[in-house]
Amino acid sequence: MMDLFRGVLLLSVVAASQVYGANLTSLVDLFIGTSTAANGGSGGNAFPGSAVPHAMAKVGIDVSTTPRQAGYIADNSSITGISLMHDEGTGGNTAGGYGIFPLFPLTNCSFSECPVRIGARAALRTAGADAASPGYFTTKFVNEIQLETTSTRRAGLIRFTYPEGNSVNHVVVDLTNDLQRSFEGGGLSIADGRVTLHGTFLQSYGTDNYTAYACYDFSSYNPNNIVITPNSSTVSFAFKSSVYPNQAGALLSFGSSTVTARFGISMISTDQACANAEEEVPTWNWDAAQAASVSKWEDVLSRVQVDTDVEDPTVVELLYSSLYRAFLIPANLTDENPYWDSPYPFYDALFCSWDTFRTAHPLHSIINPRTWADIVSAYVDGWRNTGYIPECRANTKAGYVQGGSDGMPILGDFAVKYGSRAAELGVVADDLYQALVDTAENTPSDWYRVGRQNTAWKQFGYIPTDWTDPSGSTGLPTREASRALEYALGDFAVRQAGLALGKSSDDIATYANRSMNFVNMWDANLTHDGFTGFAQRRYPNGTFAFSPPDACSPVDPVPHSCARGTDNNVGFYESSSWEYSFFAPHSVATLVELMGGNDTFVDRVNHYFSARYFLAGNEPSFAMPWIYHYAGRPDLSVLRVRQVVYENFNTKISGIPGNDDSGAMAALLVFHILGLYPVLSSTQMLIGSPLLSSFVLSNDAFGTSTKFVVNNFDSASLSAAPPDGSRLYVKSVTINGEQSSSVCVIDWHDVVGGGEIILEVDSDADAARERGCGEAGLPDSLETGGFS
Ligand SMILES: *[C@@H]1O[C@H](CO)[C@@H](O)[C@H](O)[C@H]1NC(C)=O
Numbered sequence: 001m002m003d004l005f006r007g008v009l010l011l012s013v014v015a016a017s018q019v020y021g022a023n024l025t026s027l028v029d030l031f032i033g034t035s036t037a038a039n040g041g042s043g044g045n046a047f048p049g050s051a052v053p054h055a056m057a058k059v060g061i062d063v064s065t066t067p068r069q070a071g072y073i074a075d076n077s078s079i080t081g082i083s084l085m086h087d088e089g090t091g092g093n094t095a096g097g098y099g100i101f102p103l104f105p106l107t108n109c110s111f112s113e114c115p116v117r118i119g120a121r122a123a124l125r126t127a128g129a130d131a132a133s134p135g136y137f138t139t140k141f142v143n144e145i146q147l148e149t150t151s152t153r154r155a156g157l158i159r160f161t162y163p164e165g166n167s168v169n170h171v172v173v174d175l176t177n178d179l180q181r182s183f184e185g186g187g188l189s190i191a192d193g194r195v196t197l198h199g200t201f202l203q204s205y206g207t208d209n210y211t212a213y214a215c216y217d218f219s220s221y222n223p224n225n226i227v228i229t230p231n232s233s234t235v236s237f238a239f240k241s242s243v244y245p246n247q248a249g250a251l252l253s254f255g256s257s258t259v260t261a262r263f264g265i266s267m268i269s270t271d272q273a274c275a276n277a278e279e280e281v282p283t284w285n286w287d288a289a290q291a292a293s294v295s296k297w298e299d300v301l302s303r304v305q306v307d308t309d310v311e312d313p314t315v316v317e318l319l320y321s322s323l324y325r326a327f328l329i330p331a332n333l334t335d336e337n338p339y340w341d342s343p344y345p346f347y348d349a350l351f352c353s354w355d356t357f358r359t360a361h362p363l364h365s366i367i368n369p370r371t372w373a374d375i376v377s378a379y380v381d382g383w384r385n386t387g388y389i390p391e392c393r394a395n396t397k398a399g400y401v402q403g404g405s406d407g408m409p410i411l412g413d414f415a416v417k418y419g420s421r422a423a424e425l426g427v428v429a430d431d432l433y434q435a436l437v438d439t440a441e442n443t444p445s446d447w448y449r450v451g452r453q454n455t456a457w458k459q460f461g462y463i464p465t466d467w468t469d470p471s472g473s474t475g476l477p478t479r480e481a482s483r484a485l486e487y488a489l490g491d492f493a494v495r496q497a498g499l500a501l502g503k504s505s506d507d508i509a510t511y512a513n514r515s516m517n518f519v520n521m522w523d524a525n526l527t528h529d530g531f532t533g534f535a536q537r538r539y540p541n542g543t544f545a546f547s548p549p550d551a552c553s554p555v556d557p558v559p560h561s562c563a564r565g566t567d568n569n570v571g572f573y574e575s576s577s578w579e580y581s582f583f584a585p586h587s588v589a590t591l592v593e594l595m596g597g598n599d600t601f602v603d604r605v606n607h608y609f610s611a612r613y614f615l616a617g618n619e620p621s622f623a624m625p626w627i628y629h630y631a632g633r634p635d636l637s638v639l640r641v642r643q644v645v646y647e648n649f650n651t652k653i654s655g656i657p658g659n660d661d662s663g664a665m666a667a668l669l670v671f672h673i674l675g676l677y678p679v680l681s682s683t684q685m686l687i688g689s690p691l692l693s694s695f696v697l698s699n700d701a702f703g704t705s706t707k708f709v710v711n712n713f714d715s716a717s718l719s720a721a722p723p724d725g726s727r728l729y730v731k732s733v734t735i736n737g738e739q740s741s742s743v744c745v746i747d748w749h750d751v752v753g754g755g756e757i758i759l760e761v762d763s764d765a766d767a768a769r770e771r772g773c774g775e776a777g778l779p780d781s782l783e784t785g786g787f788s
């Protein structure tokens, strides 16, 4: 028996590795979403340089034109250098985030006359020369100098290959020019071929500054040829709270046609930056560093395996390119925390939780649990040391709060999924719970940086407009309606964590109750486009303050301030009342009821799409294609998901419909492709019709592989408007041989539980409408007794 069993197991392992081959990195296109937002382009702001998963070092070239949030833009702009850290996909400051301590290669100039300043040195690339793969980036300037880079977590190598024929080549080491040109002080020293730098710069999303450190060692293939001029020197600028107009750096000369720089970065000290370089790239072995990066990427990409010979090549490219970007963020800055000593991991680029809580974290919960536990632990450690769950930590400092404190649903999600294994995964469950409670109860003096306006939320059960907070706490007193809706979800997260972690029934009842306060924003008398009942702002006396429900929608007929400006007077952040009125992911049944029942709800969602209130590139729109599930119409969700995918995503540089937002959009596309959608802070997932005929999900905490098979899969359904008769309606879901009573939901434990899940699809639209969600009924909602 034992031998036979082992034999079968071996066979199946061999079969799996034949079908699901390696080299998944070759399926990643790093340039998707790199077209400029200028002139109406996509503005995906994707980062295409070199990085390992969750890297601190994100090495890439920087363009001279804005917008350039990630430094890079896929156009013919001139290049000002190759720098060591970048953001991925974020909006915010159009000049970009980081871009610190760039290098720039020069040739054919005499030392004292080389064009070292940023404007003078900027140069064009050869058309089509940019190329990248996970762990590697290269390009060539029009003067034929080639640039390449590969990297580790906090270090890496940059190589310049100069055209033959010049006896002396140069490299500029730029101290002062980050992407924002925001240098406030720092210095550079050269000794024995080593250049160390430190500088204080402005963060890209927030009002603070940060200090970073770097260490460069230079080598040529013939070390005897290396000449560094000046031989030894130091330049230093005292900190001041305004930006220096000076440009400063070093110019190094080399007698060889290839120059390799090894760098290390740190947020602690130049010594630590040098130690990071020595530890992570000890022998300067390029191939070893690149191979190690590729192997890390193969590991994380293989958490979703598909048969590339069988599946649609575009879907495969979208899947792996999106997975790649979802794993770039957040950044592992463990041992690089300048603010407190702690045995816990430190993660940065939580930029912002408002963007990433919806899809990026739930994706990590499925296929990246060990690292996700470290990330969650870093959120908890933020509370441990500041009193609040961090919201938008960027450049190591708090940024701006956009809505609720959206680290809350992330921690709630961890509690319901891994609460019983928290200790084993390094998360202190009681601390996680206390972080949630403190963030739900206390009000920071400035809730524009972190936390919530709980004074108002607790006193009124909504966020009043035009109210002076007697506690003296301040923040940005706008976005009242959307903040309240997100606070409600945050309270649901506490309720869920309380339940999962065995906290008191009083707590559970309190937070369940508060999580239903989203209904207090509901103005039942407001009619727009023939639909009645919309979320609106309210005055302290309870009267609703009217704003047109289409204000701040993509088709707003009147320009409004819809972002963080103090002049935002519509009550919603980056979204409209039309859209946010659908936001109560923990009790959508309540919304269906408020909107007038299933049929009106479906009409209203259809109208939302046809009136173009939907904006594919913006987070509040993410869940909308799936919301028909809550009216018992999963057949409409599967059609809408395909429409959204094929009308908005593609494999070109314009392939992301808006900012990738630290991988949020990437994770969204992965969910659409897999036919799964997370219900926040819960183990429920909506299930739909995958764009793949089969796939395997691996979970490294449970050691499981779960295979999804779509019986009757129909590639004709892979379009924005699948032709009549294409097979895409989910008829049944069978989990390890047992038919599920729902075709709308699947428990997360089954998704990561190992074994085989078979979805049967067919083309019978009438039967699908009739079937609805199946015997088990609608997905859970708190008001109708769900999530028990
Ligand atoms: C992976 O695929 C790429 C592109 O097809 C190829 O250049 C590379 O050699 C492959 N690597 C391995 C390890 O097979």
Ligand SMILES: *[C@@H]1O[C@H](CO)[C@@H](O)[C@H](O)[C@H]1NC(C)=O
Residues within 6 Å of the ligand: 076, 077
């Ligand atoms: C860069 O591209 C733009 C738009 O395609 C074009 O108008 C411009 O002439 C190009 N500039 C250079 C220097 O090639």
Ligand SMILES: *[C@@H]1O[C@H](CO)[C@@H](O)[C@H](O)[C@H]1NC(C)=O
Residues within 6 Å of the ligand: 107, 108, 143, 163
């Ligand atoms: C170097 O400069 C000379 C004179 O300006 C020019 O003719 C030559 O093409 C340049 N070579 C390179 C490689 O840029």
Ligand SMILES: *[C@@H]1O[C@H](CO)[C@@H](O)[C@H](O)[C@H]1NC(C)=O
Residues within 6 Å of the ligand: 200, 207, 208, 209, 210, 211, 239, 241
């Ligand atoms: C910037 O950095 C300096 C020195 O590191 C510090 O004193 C100052 O408070 C920081 N913040 C701002 C906003 O300048």
Ligand SMILES: *[C@@H]1O[C@H](CO)[C@@H](O)[C@H](O)[C@H]1NC(C)=O
Residues within 6 Å of the ligand: 231, 232
């Ligand atoms: C650099 O300068 C030091 C003293 O300033 C001198 O001892 C050393 O020989 C010089 N090295 C080179 C390579 O010129």
Ligand SMILES: *[C@@H]1O[C@H](CO)[C@@H](O)[C@H](O)[C@H]1NC(C)=O
Residues within 6 Å of the ligand: 053, 054, 153, 332, 334, 335, 371
């Ligand atoms: C993060 O850094 C720590 C400290 O070096 C390391 O133990 C951990 O494996 C890293 N995790 C990732 C995902 O990089």
Ligand SMILES: *[C@@H]1O[C@H](CO)[C@@H](O)[C@H](O)[C@H]1NC(C)=O
Residues within 6 Å of the ligand: 513, 514, 516
């Ligand atoms: C929440 O508690 C308040 C006060 O006890 C009560 O009036 C209200 O009905 C409760 N709300 C829900 C949704 O249970």
Ligand SMILES: *[C@@H]1O[C@H](CO)[C@@H](O)[C@H](O)[C@H]1NC(C)=O
Residues within 6 Å of the ligand: 524, 525
């Ligand atoms: C608002 O609607 C409620 C119930 O739908 C109704 O009782 C009330 O009179 C309305 N108020 C106004 C001001 O129209």
Ligand SMILES: *[C@@H]1O[C@H](CO)[C@@H](O)[C@H](O)[C@H]1NC(C)=O
Residues within 6 Å of the ligand: 539, 540, 541, 542, 543
């Ligand atoms: C409530 O306050 C608003 C704003 O001050 C005011 O316009 C409205 O008339 C008040 N409503 C009642 C019922 O007093």
Ligand SMILES: *[C@@H]1O[C@H](CO)[C@@H](O)[C@H](O)[C@H]1NC(C)=O
Residues within 6 Å of the ligand: 597, 598, 631, 632, 772, 773, 777, 778
């Ligand atoms: C909405 O549809 C679901 C599923 O088809 C059904 O269970 C529920 O009763 C319907 N609700 C109403 C108010 O008709």
